[in-house]
Amino acid sequence: MTRLFDRVALIGIGLIGSSLAHAMRKQKLAGEITGYARSEATRTKALELGLVDRIYPTAVEAVKNADLVILCSPVGTYGALAQEIGPVLKPGAILTDVGSVKGAVVKDVLPWIPAGVNFIPGHPIAGTEQSGPESGFAELFINRWCILTPLPEADAGAVDRLAAFWRACGSNVEIMTPEHHDLVLAITSHLPHLIAYNIVSTAADLEEVTSSEVIKYSAGGFRDFTRIAASDPTMWRDVFLNNKDAVLEMLGRFSEDLSALQRAIRWGDGDMLFDVFTRSRQVRRSIIAAGQDTASPDFGRGAPKSQ
Amino acid sequence: MTRLFDRVALIGIGLIGSSLAHAMRKQKLAGEITGYARSEATRTKALELGLVDRIYPTAVEAVKNADLVILCSPVGTYGALAQEIGPVLKPGAILTDVGSVKGAVVKDVLPWIPAGVNFIPGHPIAGTEQSGPESGFAELFINRWCILTPLPEADAGAVDRLAAFWRACGSNVEIMTPEHHDLVLAITSHLPHLIAYNIVSTAADLEEVTSSEVIKYSAGGFRDFTRIAASDPTMWRDVFLNNKDAVLEMLGRFSEDLSALQRAIRWGDGDMLFDVFTRSRQVRRSIIAAGQDTASPDFGRGAPKSQ
Numbered sequence: 122m123t124r125l126f127d128r129v130a131l132i133g134i135g136l137i138g139s140s141l142a143h144a145m146r147k148q149k150l151a152g153e154i155t156g157y158a159r160s161e162a163t164r165t166k167a168l169e170l171g172l173v174d175r176i177y178p179t180a181v182e183a184v185k186n187a188d189l190v191i192l193c194s195p196v197g198t199y200g201a202l203a204q205e206i207g208p209v210l211k212p213g214a215i216l217t218d219v220g221s222v223k224g225a226v227v228k229d230v231l232p233w234i235p236a237g238v239n240f241i242p243g244h245p246i247a248g249t250e251q252s253g254p255e256s257g258f259a260e261l262f263i264n265r266w267c268i269l270t271p272l273p274e275a276d277a278g279a280v281d282r283l284a285a286f287w288r289a290c291g292s293n294v295e296i297m298t299p300e301h302h303d304l305v306l307a308i309t310s311h312l313p314h315l316i317a318y319n320i321v322s323t324a325a326d327l328e329e330v331t332s333s334e335v336i337k338y339s340a341g342g343f344r345d346f347t348r349i350a351a352s353d354p355t356m357w358r359d360v361f362l363n364n365k366d367a368v369l370e371m372l373g374r375f376s377e378d379l380s381a382l383q384r385a386i387r388w389g390d391g392d393m394l395f396d397v398f399t400r401s402r403q404v405r406r407s408i409i410a411a412g413q414d415t416a417s418p419d420f421g422r423g424a425p426k427s428q
Numbered sequence: 429m430t431r432l433f434d435r436v437a438l439i440g441i442g443l444i445g446s447s448l449a450h451a452m453r454k455q456k457l458a459g460e461i462t463g464y465a466r467s468e469a470t471r472t473k474a475l476e477l478g479l480v481d482r483i484y485p486t487a488v489e490a491v492k493n494a495d496l497v498i499l500c501s502p503v504g505t506y507g508a509l510a511q512e513i514g515p516v517l518k519p520g521a522i523l524t525d526v527g528s529v530k531g532a533v534v535k536d537v538l539p540w541i542p543a544g545v546n547f548i549p550g551h552p553i554a555g556t557e558q559s560g561p562e563s564g565f566a567e568l569f570i571n572r573w574c575i576l577t578p579l580p581e582a583d584a585g586a587v588d589r590l591a592a593f594w595r596a597c598g599s600n601v602e603i604m605t606p607e608h609h610d611l612v613l614a615i616t617s618h619l620p621h622l623i624a625y626n627i628v629s630t631a632a633d634l635e636e637v638t639s640s641e642v643i644k645y646s647a648g649g650f651r652d653f654t655r656i657a658a659s660d661p662t663m664w665r666d667v668f669l670n671n672k673d674a675v676l677e678m679l680g681r682f683s684e685d686l687s688a689l690q691r692a693i694r695w696g697d698g699d700m701l702f703d704v705f706t707r708s709r710q711v712r713r714s715i716i717a718a719g720q721d722t723a724s725p726d727f728g729r730g731a732p733k734s735q
Contacts, residue, residue: 221648246648249725250712256725265647295644305637308630310648316623317649319689321708323615323682330612336714337602340572341528341553341617342624342656344721349649351712354705361693361701372690375630376683382626383679386668394668398661401628405557405658407643414651418556418563420727 125286127152130187132180132202133194134158134167135353136248137219139257141191142172144290147259157183158254159194166254180206187211189286192218192230197359200229207233215279217243221306221356223270223299225363231272239279242270242299244306245292252353263291264412270299307367311360312375315368317350318357432593434459437494439487439509440501441465441474442660443555444526446564448498449479451597454566464490465561466501473561487513494518496593499525499537504666507536514540522546522586528613528663530577530606532670538579546586549577549606552599553617559660570598571719577606614674618667619682622675624657625664 129151131138138156145151156173157180158164164176177183184190184206192199199218210216216238220226223242234240247265249256267287271280284294297305324335324343335343361368385393409416436458438445445463452458463480464487465471471483484490491497491513499506506525517523523545527533530549541547554572556563574594578587591601604612631642631650642650668675692700716723 246645248648251725266644268645301636305641305645306648308634308637309642309645309650312630313627313649313653315689316627316686317652318705318708319686320620320623320682321711322704323619323678323685325707325711326681326685327615330615332711332714334612335616336711336718336720337573338553338575338612338616339715339718339720341555341613342620343616344715345624345652345656346620347708347712347715347721348727349652350705350708352705354702354709357705358698358701362696362698365693365696368693369690371630372686372693374633375627376686378630378633379623379626379679379683382622383676386672386675386679389669389672391665391669394665395661397629398625398657398659398664400632401625401654401657402661404628404632404639404643405654407639408646408651408654411643411646413643413646414654415729417729418558420655420729422722422724422727422729 123149124152125150125282125289126188128187129154129189129191130184131156131173132183132190132192132206133198134163134172134254135193136252136256136261137245138191138193139167139170139172139254140259140261141193141257141290143257143259144262146171148289150286150289151189155183155187163254170254172254172257181209184210188214189283190214190216192216192220195353195356195359196220196222196226196363197355199226203230203233207235210235210238212237213239215239215241215283217241217283219243219245221310221360222364223302227270227272227299239276240272241275241280241283243283243287244268244270244302245287246310247292248352250348250351252356260291262287265292266295267292268295268297268302270297270302303364303367304370307364307371311364311368312371314349314352314357315361315372316375317346320346321350430456431459432457432589432596433496435494436461436496436498437491438463438480439490439497439499439513440505441470441479441561442500443559443563443568444552445498445500446474446477446479446561447566447568448500448564448597450564450566451569453478455596457593457596458496462490462494470561477561479561479564488516492516495521496590497521497523499523499527502660502663502666503527503529503533503670504662506533510537510540514542517542517545519544520546522548522590524548524550524590526550526552528617528667529671530609534577534579534606546583547579548582548587548590550590550594551575551577551609551613552594554599555659557655557658559663567598569594572599573602574599575602575604575609577604577609610671610674611677614671614678618671618675619678621656621659621664622668622679623682624653627653628657
C-alpha cells in the first residue's frame with residue numbers, strides 16, 4: 122500500500138482507535154501517527170504497544186500539522202473536542218470521526234470547523250464487545266462497511282481520499298446522508314444493543330430465578346445477548362442520548378410487534394407465531410450470503426465438531 | 429464407557445436426536461439404537477449417517493423392547509406420541525424427553541404412561557440454530573447442563589441411570605421441579621428467542637430502511653439476533669404455546685424495564701442508562717467464568733487476529 126497521509130492524529134485510543142493504528146501500520150498508510158488520550162494509563166499503553174509515534178495529554182497538541190484527524194472517543198465528547206481543536210487544524214486537513222450517530226455529530230462539530238478544513242463524518246460498522254487500547258487488531262475492518270456522511274458542500278477530492286483510506290483498511294465504503302445513517306443504525310445496531318442491555322437487566326432483577334441459574338443455563342439463548350450487552354457503557358450512553366428520535370421510532374415499532382406476539386401467545390395463535398418464526402430464517406441466510414456473518418453453527422464457538 | 433442401555437429408541441431425529449445418536453455411538457452407551465421419524469427423507473438420512481441401527485415409520489415399532497425411550501420431536505407432538513406408545517412400552521423402561529418446557533410435557537404425557545414405566549422428563553440446555561438429522565454432532569452436550577424434572581414418585585434408581593446417561597454424553601445434571609424449570613427457561617431461553625424473532629420481524633417490515641441495508645449493516649449488532657431467530661419454527665411455536673404463563677410473566681417484566689429505558693432516552697437521563705449498561709458487563713464475565721460461553725471477542729468469529 123502507498124502512504125495516504127503524512128500525519129494522522131487519533132483522538133481517543135480505544136477499540137476503534139487502536140484497530141485503526143494497527144491497520145495503518147500494517148498497510149503503511151500513514152507517515153506518522155500521533156495520538157491523544159485523556160488517561161495517562163492509555164497514553165502509556167498506546168506507546169508501549171507501538172500504536173502511535175507520539176502521544177499527548179491534549180488534543181490540540183495531537184492534531185498539530187495532521188493531515189487526517191480521526192475522532193475515536195465517545196460521541197458525547199466531540200463537541201468540546203471540536204471547539205478545542207478547531208482553531209489549530211491544518212488548512213486542507215480532513216477531520217473525520219468513527220461515531221455511531223451522525224446527525225448529532227454534524228450538529229456538535231460543524232460550528233467549530235474553520236473554512237478550508239474538510240469535515241467528513243464517518244462510521245465503520247465494526248467492533249467487538251471489548252474496549253481499550255489493547256483490544257484493537259488490524260483486521261477489524263476487513264469486509265465490514267464504513268459509512269461516510271459528507272455534507273452537500275464537501276470537497277469531492279477529500280471524500281475520495283478518506284474513502285481510499287477506509288478501503289485500504291479493508292472496508293467497503295458507502296455514502297449516505299447523516300439522517301438516513303441514523304435511521305439505518307437505529308435498527309441494525311442501536312435497538313439491538315438496547316434490547317440486549319434490557320434483557321440482561323431484567324434477568325438480573327428476578328426473584329424467582331437466581332443469578333446463578335441465569336448464568337448456568339444461559340446456553341439456551343441468553344448468553345448471546347450478554348456479548349453485546351458487555352459493550353462500553355459510556356459509548357452506548359452517548360449513542361442513545363444522541364440518536365433519540367430514530368431510536369424511539371424503532372423502539373415503538375419493536376414494542377408494537379412484540380405486543381402482537383404476546384397476544385398470539387396468550388390466545389394460542391400458533392399459526393401467527395409459526396409465520397413470524399419462519400421468515401426470520403431467510404434474513405439469516407441473506408446475512409451469511411452477504412459475508413456479514415459466519416455460516417458455522419453457533420457462530421463457530423463451543424466444542425469442536427467431530428465428523 | 430460402559431453400555432448403559434441395551435436398546436435406546438429415539439423418537440424424532442433432528443438436531444438433538446442425531447447428536448444423542450453420535451454421542452451414544454462414540455461413548456458406546458447403547459447396545460442398539462432404534463429410531464422413529466415421520467418423514468421418509470429423515471429415515472433414509474438417519475440410516476445413511478449410521479445414526480440408528482433400525483428405523484421405523486411408526487413410534488410403536490421403534491419403542492418395542494427399548495430400555496430407554498427419548499422423545500426428541502417438537503413438544504407439541506408428545507401427547508399423541510405418548511398415547512400411541514404407552515401401551516407397548518417395556519415394563520421397567522425409562523421414558524424421557526428433551527423438550528424445552530416441562531410442565532406441559534408432564535400434563536400431556538403422564539396420563540398415558542402405564543405403571544412400571546419410569547417417566548422422567550428432561551431437557552438438555554444445548555443446541556445450535558441448525559435442525560435436521562445432518563446437524564447433529566457428538567460434542568453438543570459437553571459442559572452443558574441437562575435438567576431432569578422427575579415427579580415426586582419417581583424411582584430413584586431410574587433417575588440415577590438417566591443422569592448417568594447424560595453425564596456420559598458430557599453434560600452436568602441438575603434436578604428441579606417442572607414448574608421451576610419452566611420459569612428458569614422462560615428467561616434464559618424462551619424470552620431471548622422471542623425477542624430475537626421479534627426484532628428480525630420488525631426490521632423486515634420497515635419502509636424507511638431497506639432489507640438490503642439491514643443485511644449490509646447487520647454487523648452493528650443485529651446479526652447476533654438473527655442466529656437464534658434462525659432456529660426451528662415448529663419447535664419454537666410449540667415452546668411458546670406450552671409455556672405461556674412463564675413467558676408472559678417474563679415478557680411483562682422485560683417490557684416494563686424497556687419502558688423505563690425508553691423514558692430515560694426520551695428525557696436524556698444518561699446516568700440511568702450508564703448504570704444499566706454497566707452492570708451487564710459483570711453478567712457476561714460470570715457466564716464466561718462458568719464455562720458457558722467463549723471468552724474470545726465477538727464469539728471468536730470473523731477475521732483472524734494479528735498480534
